[in-house]
Amino acid sequence: MKCTIQECNGEYEERYISQVFTRQGVSVVIERIPALVCNFCGDTILQWETTERLWEVLEAKAKPERFLPAYTYQALNS
Ligand SMILES: [Zn+2]
Incomplete structure (x- = not known):
């Protein structure tokens, strides 16, 4: 198309893409x-x-499959 x-x-x-969403101020990655x-x-x-399913997952507070290291850019420069 x-x-x-x-x-x-x-x-x-x-x-397949990865996207970062923010749920109640916390970043959530869906891969x-x-x-x-x-x-x-x-x-x-x-x-x-797909969009509907993503919202369902984010609303449901499903238990994460795993945890990823997370950094803020500012912290990397200090
Ligand atoms: Zn284009």
Whole structure:
């Protein structure tokens, strides 16, 4: 499918992306989200069902599968 961004000639490809969400002030990472990503400009489209599912997961406060190291940029420079 051709990219919907004006003047971009890229094509959307099926990929898995990682996204950081904020839940009650805390960052939550969800990995391997199926998405369509433009191979030129990077524009990303999520299916409606995927978006709904993400909201369900974030609302449900599901137990994390694992924990990741997290840093703030400012802390890295001090
Ligand atoms: Zn594009």
